[in-house]
Amino acid sequence: MSKKTILNIKECKNTKKLTMITAYDATSAKIAEKAGIDMILVGDSLGMTMQGNDDTNGVTLGDMIYHTKIVSKNAPNTFIVADMPFMSYEISVSQALESAAEIFRKTGARAVKLEGGETMLPQIKALTDAGIPVMGHLGLTPQRAAMLGGFKAQARTAKGAEKLLEEALMLEEAGCFAVVLEAVPYKIAEIITKKLSIPTISCGAGKYCDGQVLVFHDMLGLSDIAPRFVKKYADLGEQAVQAVQSYIREVEQGEFPALEHSFNISDEEWEKFSHK
Numbered sequence: 001m002s003k004k005t006i007l008n009i010k011e012c013k014n015t016k017k018l019t020m021i022t023a024y025d026a027t028s029a030k031i032a033e034k035a036g037i038d039m040i041l042v043g044d045s046l047g048m049t050m051q052g053n054d055d056t057n058g059v060t061l062g063d064m065i066y067h068t069k070i071v072s073k074n075a076p077n078t079f080i081v082a083d084m085p086f087m088s089y090e091i092s093v094s095q096a097l098e099s100a101a102e103i104f105r106k107t108g109a110r111a112v113k114l115e116g117g118e119t120m121l122p123q124i125k126a127l128t129d130a131g132i133p134v135m136g137h138l139g140l141t142p143q144r145a146a147m148l149g150g151f152k153a154q155a156r157t158a159k160g161a162e163k164l165l166e167e168a169l170m171l172e173e174a175g176c177f178a179v180v181l182e183a184v185p186y187k188i189a190e191i192i193t194k195k196l197s198i199p200t201i202s203c204g205a206g207k208y209c210d211g212q213v214l215v216f217h218d219m220l221g222l223s224d225i226a227p228r229f230v231k232k233y234a235d236l237g238e239q240a241v242q243a244v245q246s247y248i249r250e251v252e253q254g255e256f257p258a259l260e261h262s263f264n265i266s267d268e269e270w271e272k273f274s275h276k
């Protein structure tokens, strides 16, 4: 399987559901590529999954570059999108261009994702004009959680839904090749999906979007947070604790390491040594 382009991704609208998962390190990148995912997101959710913070706002451009480089190297045939972290693009168009250029040059990401609607249109236009594909992100935009009153579902009023639809259309017009809709009612996401000609990617936006994204750690049961839109496909966190407990018990009881985990020496050499 070879690396997709933004054209391949756009073509998936109305033909094939797009699948996306986050990855932050070599292990998750290899697993995602081996499984055959369409796109990997190096999400700023790494501030929570990798760094153990309560939000994503502590993540720096340097952090994103570090993790995206590792992911690109270990998933060389998968389309990789890197999140632009908090305050690396909001200040000005030139800041956005410089930050995205650094990500693009140094990491092997094929696109960047940034959060926000109308106020980010100048940044989105400038990046796409400069040749850097942009994935939009609307609805619950975690970098603005403080303004939204927490990690709360969005567009649950008629007025909020109107605004969301308008902004989604603006993002398409500004040049985004796809847009993530996070934590919005599925009926609203369905309407937006029908009105846009670029793919919509659901993260808690229901089944009518053109694709879906989940955080690696959440779907594998390795995460502390559990938004209602996550389905746990495995319980690796619990299995890992049990495995470490078995290890502790076996070491303490002298069962591990056994002979099969140990190196031997030939009898001849042993004789020579032990008579010294």
Ligand SMILES: Nc1nc(=O)c2c([nH]1)NC[C@@H]1CN(c3ccc(C(=O)N[C@@H](CCC(=O)O)C(=O)O)cc3)CN21
Binding pocket: 044, 045, 048, 049, 056, 140, 142, 151, 152, 153, 183, 215, 217, 218, 223, 225, 226, 227, 228, 229
């Ligand atoms: N590991 C991880 N998974 C994510 O999905 C994720 C991150 N980190 N970090 C960035 C944001 C934060 N996200 C979150 C975090 C919590 C809820 C949550 O607990 N929501 C509640 C309340 C919803 C409401 O009040 O409307 C829920 O029941 O889903 C939702 C999205 C989504 N993103």
Ligand SMILES: CC(C)C(=O)C(=O)O
Binding pocket: 022, 041, 042, 043, 044, 045, 046, 083, 180, 182, 203, 213, 214, 215
């Ligand atoms: C949850 C997804 C959409 C994201 O932005 C992230 O992982 O950072």
Ligand SMILES: [Mg+2]
Binding pocket: 043, 044, 045, 056, 083
């Ligand atoms: Mg993110």
